[in-house]
Amino acid sequence: MNPMHRDGWIEVICGGMFSGKSEELIRRIRRARIAKQEVMVFKPRIDDRYRQGAITSHNGIHTEATAIDHATEIMDIVKSGIDVVAVDEVQFLDDSVVEVAQHLANRGLRVICAGLDQDFRGRPFGPTPVLLAVAEYVTKLHAICLRCGGAASRTQRLIDGRAAAEDEPIIQVGAHEQYEARCRHCHEVPQRETLPQSFSPS
Numbered sequence: 001m002n003p004m005h006r007d008g009w010i011e012v013i014c015g016g017m018f019s020g021k022s023e024e025l026i027r028r029i030r031r032a033r034i035a036k037q038e039v040m041v042f043k044p045r046i047d048d049r050y051r052q053g054a055i056t057s058h059n060g061i062h063t064e065a066t067a068i069d070h071a072t073e074i075m076d077i078v079k080s081g082i083d084v085v086a087v088d089e090v091q092f093l094d095d096s097v098v099e100v101a102q103h104l105a106n107r108g109l110r111v112i113c114a115g116l117d118q119d120f121r122g123r124p125f126g127p128t129p130v131l132l133a134v135a136e137y138v139t140k141l142h143a144i145c146l147r148c149g150g151a152a153s154r155t156q157r158l159i160d161g162r163a164a165a166e167d168e169p170i171i172q173v174g175a176h177e178q179y180e181a182r183c184r185h186c187h188e189v190p191q192r193e194t195l196p197q198s199f200s201p202s
């Protein structure tokens with residue numbers, strides 16, 4: 001190894017829902033373990049779609065993970081001897097995940113974060129955009145737009161099959177029953193007043 005080369009960096013895997021972020025994260029975890037590296041995997045407890053103790057992709061592949069409420073818990077749990085820290089659904093964590101990732105990378109660990117870069121409105125989501133700025137390596141994945149078959153960079157939220165209004169809460173855990181992959185051109189975010197009257201919640 002080049003004596004000038006030092007370990008420790010941040011990788012971010014981002015994109016819309018169904019773009020393959022969890023699959024890619026699980027692939028990198030598996031390869032790190034094949035290389036006999038010690039890997040710890042975390043996910044926010046709020047994501048209760050599948051098993052609490054695992055990250056699971058939309059096509060069912062999974063790996064064990066520790067559920068956390070706050071990013072600082074990672075610092076308490078990661079002891080010496082760990083080579084790689086992986087975090088899925090990073091958009092749900094508090095902003096301190098940026099400092100945690102920076103600290104671990106400065107200590108020589110490989111930190112891999114996967115998460116949504118945009119919310120259902122197409123706006124930057126949680127700490128992901130800042131992680132993208134400080135990361136050494138960024139992978140942006142695309143799903144298939146369910147309207148036109150193009151490259152989907154966004155996530156459409158649907159309520160009773162119709163586009164959700166922009167003032168809906170940002171956090172809403174769910175999968176294909178509430179969300180679908182869309183490209184920029186097919187993605188819709190109606191203002192509340194442009195929705196039919198019957199669709200506004202009473």
Ligand SMILES: Nc1ncnc2c1ncn2[C@@H]1O[C@H](COP(=O)(O)OP(=O)(O)O)[C@@H](O)[C@H]1O
Nearest residue numbers: 017018019020021022023057058059143144181
């Ligand atoms: N519109 C879509 N485009 C691409 N893959 C999709 C789509 N809908 C469902 N999938 C499935 O989702 C899988 C990716 O799931 P996952 O890794 O959990 O994505 P993400 O973590 O980005 O939401 C794909 O391999 C495919 O089987």
Ligand SMILES: Cc1cn([C@H]2C[C@H](O)[C@@H](COP(=O)(O)O)O2)c(=O)[nH]c1=O
Nearest residue numbers: 016017018119120155170171172173174
């Ligand atoms: C767009 C959007 C998504 N969510 C939620 C829905 C899912 O529980 C996760 C994303 O999971 P995935 O592994 O990327 O498929 O985030 C949300 O709360 N708010 C949103 O705007």
Ligand SMILES: [Zn+2]
Nearest residue numbers: 145148183186
């Ligand atoms: Zn489209």
